[in-house]
Amino acid sequence: MAPLRVALLQGPPGVPGAVAESLAALERAARTAVGRGARLLVTSELFLTGYAVGGRMAELAEPAGGASEQRVAEIAARHRIGIVYGAPERDGDAVLNTARFVGADGRLLAAYRKTHLFGEYEREIFRPGAEPVVQAGFDGVRIGLLICYDVEFPETVRAHALTGTELLVVPTALMRPYDFVAHTLVPARAYENGLHLAYVNRCGPEGRYDFAGLSCLAGPDGAVRARAGGGAELLVGDVDPAVLRAARAETPYLSDRRPELYGALTRRTTP
Template sequence: MKLMIAQTNPVWAEPTTNLEALESLCRLAVEAKVDLLALPELAFTGYNIFERLDALAEAIDGSIVTAVASLADKYGLYVLFGLAERRPNGELSNAAILIDDHGQHIATYDKRYLWDREHQFFTAGKESCVVDTRFGKLGLMICYDNEFPEVARELAQAGAQIILSPTANMLPNAERQVLQIRTRAIDNQCFVACINRSGVEESLHYCGNSIVAGPDGEVLGRLGLAPGTVIVDIDLARIDESRTHQDYLKDLRIFDGADL
């Protein structure tokens, strides 16, 4: 699979403007024969929108998902992006949405580990998400989920070969983010990609440094602070190679009181 990470700096609270910019990214991805284009957390609204959520949160069949689905179908791309989703019961979730190359919505993941002010506005998700695609099993997590090893481990145990995490992480966390993503990859001997954003929203300075790590923790692609893209070829055979000498998931033991 050929993966493109788009580390964007969206215009705050202007989804129409940000969606217009998506088409040029789609063209770039097609020229590079990319299979999946991945964007950050809350990709088309900006992250620091808590006081604007009533206006900016959308249902899964709203204008943002509809527009992305149309472009995914037009360009024959899988597209992953973050969305402030309004659920049918009125609750809000910080979601990751996956659209396939025919414009079909095939997965929604609701962020399970909420950070800071998110607790006041979003309802935490309860379920992990692994989706089978023609280029492998994809697991989804979002931003603060990266910092809890249990999330990636649960996805790997459910068969995820590639874990993708739309993110809006801030300074001074760039190197910690890189270390955590590499660790999640090596611990689970799978591919892990963090799709972070750039720019500034009021007091929030985003740290960029989006990264794709391989099954042995190797850095396959990494960006700096500025907006940009990176394309990585993902060879799933690397997973079996990594597990030849030690297979952490197979050898994992769960201890209880009787083992102590």
């Protein structure tokens, strides 16, 4: 099976709340990505609205199937490329931080709601999701979704590895001074779980935040196949299932596990 070429859209925040501008940028990126041979395009966390919109998040959030989702579906179908993008979601009175996965025919394949909220800002705005593993098949690859802070918990990535995820896609809003997450932790997560990991960050200043960039495509063999700097960039890299199989055979963490020893480790303890 041929590798899956993935495009990672690291972009500046632009104007927070300007959804139309974000959709136009997504259209341009889809066109460029297809021209570079990509079949999947991944954006950052809360790509459509911006991260630092504060009290406007509830106003900008749309229910599933809303106008923005329909527009992204049109872009995906027109350019024949899968798209994973971040946007706030309205569900009744609740607002959720969601990543949606639209197929190359415009159909929604999966939607993941961020389960681990970072800091008081997110906890004041969003309700956490309750489904830890969300996956979809795409071009012969099993793709899983997480969002930003989720990937910093070893349990979340291991759950994906144990349930068949081959490419873990992580829209992100990593701010400084936490650059080490992108440099060190993300490649380690890919290696210790034997999977490909696309980590796609925002970049530049937005409100009181300074987003670090440093998006990357990390492999199951410990290699980082694509790495962005601190500015706007469209990265392209290949996800090869053969590399995954070879890496898991060479470093058999998953098959050498002894889960009968780990039960007590998952129970909450007081520091």
